[in-house]
Amino acid sequence: MIDLRSDTVTRPDDRMREASANAEVGDDVYREDPTVNELETRAAELLGKEAALFHPTGTMANQVAVRTHTEHGQEVLCERESHVVKWELGGMAQLSGLQVRTVDGDGRGVITAEQVREGHVAEDLHRPGTGLLCLENTHNSKGGAAIAPETIEATAEAAHELDVPVHLDGARLFNAAAALDVPASRIVEPVDSAMFSLSKGLGAPVGSMLVGSEAFVERARRNRKLLGGGMRQAGVIGAPGLLALEEENRARLTEDHENASRLAAGLDGIEGLSAPEPETNVVLVRTGGADYTAEEFLDVCESEGVLGVPFDENLVRFCTHRDVTDNDVERAIETVETVLSG
Numbered sequence: 001m002i003d004l005r006s007d008t009v010t011r012p013d014d015r016m017r018e019a020s021a022n023a024e025v026g027d028d029v030y031r032e033d034p035t036v037n038e039l040e041t042r043a044a045e046l047l048g049k050e051a052a053l054f055h056p057t058g059t060m061a062n063q064v065a066v067r068t069h070t071e072h073g074q075e076v077l078c079e080r081e082s083h084v085v086k087w088e089l090g091g092m093a094q095l096s097g098l099q100v101r102t103v104d105g106d107g108r109g110v111i112t113a114e115q116v117r118e119g120h121v122a123e124d125l126h127r128p129g130t131g132l133l134c135l136e137n138t139h140n141s142k143g144g145a146a147i148a149p150e151t152i153e154a155t156a157e158a159a160h161e162l163d164v165p166v167h168l169d170g171a172r173l174f175n176a177a178a179a180l181d182v183p184a185s186r187i188v189e190p191v192d193s194a195m196f197s198l199s200k201g202l203g204a205p206v207g208s209m210l211v212g213s214e215a216f217v218e219r220a221r222r223n224r225k226l227l228g229g230g231m232r233q234a235g236v237i238g239a240p241g242l243l244a245l246e247e248e249n250r251a252r253l254t255e256d257h258e259n260a261s262r263l264a265a266g267l268d269g270i271e272g273l274s275a276p277e278p279e280t281n282v283v284l285v286r287t288g289g290a291d292y293t294a295e296e297f298l299d300v301c302e303s304e305g306v307l308g309v310p311f312d313e314n315l316v317r318f319c320t321h322r323d324v325t326d327n328d329v330e331r332a333i334e335t336v337e338t339v340l341s342g
Contacts, residue, residue, distance in 0.1 A: 002328045002335075003307045004263075007172075007200040007256070007281060007321035016204065016240035025233035028054070029225070035235030039242050043209040046245060047194065048185035051217035053224060054238055058171045058208040060229050061195040063091045065167045065210055066132060067227075068220045069193070072097040074131030077119050077159075079105040081141035083169055084134050095227065098131070109139030110151055113158035120162050133159040136169040137187060138176045141311070144260075144282030146179040149186045156190035168194040171208070175201050175280040178253040192216065201253050201281060202244035203322045206237040252322065256281040259320040259329050266333030267318075270340060281320045288314035290340055300339045306332050 003009045012020075026032035036054050043052035055061040062084050066076060076092055078085050080102040084092065092098040103115045116133060123129030135155065137147040156166045168188055170176070173196040177184040188194040193212035198204035210220060224230065231237075243249065260278045267283070268275040272290025275283055285308075287297040294310035301308060308318045320329070 001305050001307060002324065002332050004318040004320065004324065004332065005307045005309045006319050010199075010203045010321050010323050012203065012205045012240055016243055019239035019243055020236045023235035023239035025235035027232050028234040029230045029232065033233065033235045033238065035242070036231075036238040039238045039245075040209070042242060042245055044211055046184065047188050047196075047211045049188070049194075049211040050214045052209050052211040053217050053220050054231075054234065054241070055195075055208045055210060055224060055229055056206060056231070058169075058195055058197045059088050059091065060224070060227055061208045061210040062088065062167070062169055063095050064220050064223045064227060064229070065193045065195060065212075066092050066098065066134070067096040067223045068216060069165045069167060070096060070098055070131035071128075073099070073128040075099045075101045075121055075128060076132045076134055077101050077103060077111075077116065077130055077164070078134045079103055079109050079111050079136060079139070081105070081109060081139070082134060082136045083140055083171065084136075086141065099128070101130070105139075105142075107142065108145035108147065109136060109142040110145075110147055111135065111155055113154045116155055116158040116164075117162070120164065130162070130164050133164050133166045134169060135166065135191070138172040138179075138280050138282070140171070140282065143276070143278055143284040144172065144175065144280035146176040146279045148180060149182060149189070152187060153190040165192040167191065170194045171197040172200055172280065174250050175253050175257070178250070179257060179280045193220075198241040198244045201256060201321060202249060204240040204244040207241050209241075253281070256320045256322065256324070259324055259326065260318075262326075263318060263320060263329050263332060266329070267336060270333075270337050272340060273336075283318040283320070284311065285316045285318065286314055287316060301336060304335045304339050306335050
């Protein structure tokens with residue numbers, strides 16, 4: 001089976017398993033887990049922020065960040081197709097009592113500085129005001145678009161001029177850094193907090209990191225506990241995260257991008273399918289020209305050993321990752337071509 005559903009399906013390698021087995025551990029709620037402490041220090045240093053906090057999931061880290069930045073009832077400004085809006089179960093409303101004001105970004109999910117100014121709501125007797133701007137990089141729903149640091153900077157500057165903090169959902173932040181050939185720290189420099197996943201392209205089995213100022217992380221630690229994220233001997237899941245952050249592992253993300261590009265080109269060459277050139281490791285395929293809905297297309301692909309996920313009625317997502325080889329990409333293209341011609 002060639003599993004292209006997500007880069008979350010990667011399996012920890014032998015080094016990661018060994019690191020888990022041999023990790024030094026302690027109670028992380030008491031801040032006594034040396035492995036987690038090292039992981040948090042390393043993440044903060046790598047992203048150029050004062051502090052970091054380990055979370056079991058990216059969704060929890062995003063929701064902790066949102067709650068930490070805001071006051072009950074405020075509005076959060078987000079791109080309409082962003083992960084925090086589409087895929088986190090309305091967490092901002094359910095967990096933090098917040099309202100969401102969405103903005104239609106461009107074709108790559110970019111919110112402009114002007115849109116921030118237009119979408120901003122001032123606090124007054126009748127309105128709670130805008131409490132936070134959320135950005136995303138890479139933008140999942142827009143095919144893994146890697147947003148340039150200068151674009152993030154301009155948008156964040158507009159928010160800061162309005163005294164609105166900025167959180168970046170950077171689940172695939174290091175994919176963006178690899179695609180843009182810039183340090184990840186450069187991308188997050190203009191924002192007040194950022195989340196990135198250890199368990200997507202970086203290949204760790206568990207975990208996401210939330211980075212920001214020391215004061216922000218101290219407040220976030222309480223909110224993480226409130227949401228059930230206080231962990232005990234967490235070094236067993238933190239140790240693979242340290243390996244995930246090694247430079248060699250981050251550098252290999254370009255291989256996933258190359259495989260995605262080859263996959264998209266191959267699928268785009270099949271009659272009835274349309275797959276634009278991806279910016280990172282996310283390939284979006286339109287199936288309407290082949291007279292298949294996304295679900296129908298994926299059903300026939302799965303029957304022949306290729307997995308993906310539906311993104312819309314006629315839109316499929318395939319995602320390359322460290323467990324997908326060059327040969328897997330060729331086999332996937334050949335399989336799709338065979339099932340559509342049959």
